[in-house]
Amino acid sequence: MIAHRSAGAAEASRPQNGARLIVASFRERNDRKFRPKTGAERPSQGRPGPHKAPHKSAHDKASSDWLWGWHAVEAALANPRREKPRRLLASEDRARQLTERFGQPPALEIADAAQIARALPAGAVHQGVALKIDPLEPLPLDELAEDRSGPLVMLDQLTDPQNVGAIFRSAAAFGARGIILQDRNAPALAGALAKAAVGAVDILPHARVTNLSRALERLADLGWRAVGLDGAAQETLEAVLDERPTVLVLGSEGEGIRRLVSEHCDALARIPMPGGFESLNVSAAAAVALYELSRPRGTGAKG
Structure with missing residues (x-):
């Protein structure tokens, strides 16, 4: 049973014949630039389980180590090559699903849709769940x-x-x-x-x-x-x-x-x-x- 608490927070380019392009030419989006990480997250206080999610800074909102969307978050939590989550924001329904799937996930915080959205870049379609976790290490x-x-x-x-x-x-x-x-x-x-x-x-x-x-x-x-x-x-x-x-x-x-x-x-x-x-x-x-x-x-x- 999930505890319920309300949340508070260049090599030369090779031109192609435009008439025979396989790859459509269109405007690329610029990579989002991120500030460096600031340090460890503050540990949760009180008993284990979901806790309040405080307001996040602009740094948090632009962080490159946020994942959102059910499939992306579920796959990351299931990946044994991933480190432990730093934060896991979920609606009550999504938190229930995560607990059924993984047991009590570490760093789980109950949050409503607006609170999750505030932690993420504008327009992120989060489906009620967002995960802050260290990037995957590439293989040699x-x-x-x-x-x-x-x-x-x-x-x-x-x-x-x-x-x-x-x-x-x-x-x-x-x-x-x-x-x-x-x-x-x-x-x-x-x-x-x-x-x-x-x-x-x-x-x-x-x-x-x-x-x-x-x-x-x-x-x-x-x-x-x-x-x-x-x-x-x-x-x-x-x-x-x-x-x-x-x-x-x-x-x-x-x-x-x-x-x-x-x-x-x-x-x-x-x-x-x-x-x-x-x-x-x-x-x-x-x-x-x-x-x-x-x-x-x-x-x-x-x-």
């Missing part, structure tokens, strides 16, 4: 590349959180083994991104690397083959794929894959579009490509 690239049962996905300077989150979701759905991002020019795996991924950031491991070209060289040494998605490519994706473990390389929403990164790809390919409308959002293109990658290869595979 070599460790990520050990599992060859599905493709890897490399993101070349994709910065839109909704698109990156949707790619995580599709990658998990179609059996990818991990995502590779840059240390810089990539959004934090939290907030709106984690909400769009509906828990996939905690299901699918990721690696962060300093230089994507060097990462592709290392993956080649480990037996991986890189295929870049490019709307101006001569060959279709289906034609260039084989049974070798594949790294699918996706370029940014507006610029596509940068030149030096594309030069480290073993093949460049496009998605054929017989409908005559030759433009897809990058996350939609990723979903189509990942579906194609999930299909069996080899003699007789296509029936």
